[in-house]
Amino acid sequence: MSLSMSRWLKLLIGLAVSLLVAWLAYGPLGQGNAYIDKLQQRADAVLRYTEIPNLQARMSRAPLARTVFLCGPTNDFQRDGTMNWSKAADFPGVDALMLYAGGIGRVVWDPAPPSPRAATPACPPGGPGTGSGAGLPLVAEWLGLAFLFWLIGLGIGWLFFRPRPPRTGYLS
Numbered sequence: 001m002s003l004s005m006s007r008w009l010k011l012l013i014g015l016a017v018s019l020l021v022a023w024l025a026y027g028p029l030g031q032g033n034a035y036i037d038k039l040q041q042r043a044d045a046v047l048r049y050t051e052i053p054n055l056q057a058r059m060s061r062a063p064l065a066r067t068v069f070l071c072g073p074t075n076d077f078q079r080d081g082t083m084n085w086s087k088a089a090d091f092p093g094v095d096a097l098m099l100y101a102g103g104i105g106r107v108v109w110d111p112a113p114p115s116p117r118a119a120t121p122a123c124p125p126g127g128p129g130t131g132s133g134a135g136l137p138l139v140a141e142w143l144g145l146a147f148l149f150w151l152i153g154l155g156i157g158w159l160f161f162r163p164r165p166p167r168t169g170y171l172s
Contacts, residue, residue: 022146026139032064042101043068060134066105067134071123106135
């Protein structure tokens with residue numbers, strides 16, 4: 001007894017398996033939470049490097065996202081650095097240093113600075129990131145990457161393993 005599957009069913013099964021593996025790695029296997037823990041360590045290292053007192057950083061945990069929430073008393077120079085990025089002597093602010101740390105996708109000040117030239121207010125009682133939106137959830141990024149890799153595999157399979165028409169002669 002031989003059962004044959006259509007090409008589209010095989011493609012849908014492959015896509016479902018790819019997305020399932022990405023979701024399992026993100027959630028039940030704990031790699032999403034481990035990645036956010038690593039980003040929190042990088043954010044803390046940047047804070048130690050800047051040596052700004054009473055500055056706090058917290059990664060978004062509900063939902064897990066690559067957004068870091070910052071709070072603490074800073075001025076506009078500490079937040080933004082110098083504005084002319086064409087010279088090697090320019091000083092990046094805390095925002096740019098967080099993004100340079102790698103993996104961090106967005107920096108949000110919570111509470112937001114009242115104006116470009118004013119000091120940032122102190123941290124709220126629960127710490128930064130208690131009431132703000134986090135942006136794109138990490139699970140959406142992981143599922144998008146799994147879909148992209150599935151498309152790449154599909155393209156490689158189509159390029160190298162597609163059925164070819166039978167040859168009728170030596171040069172055909």
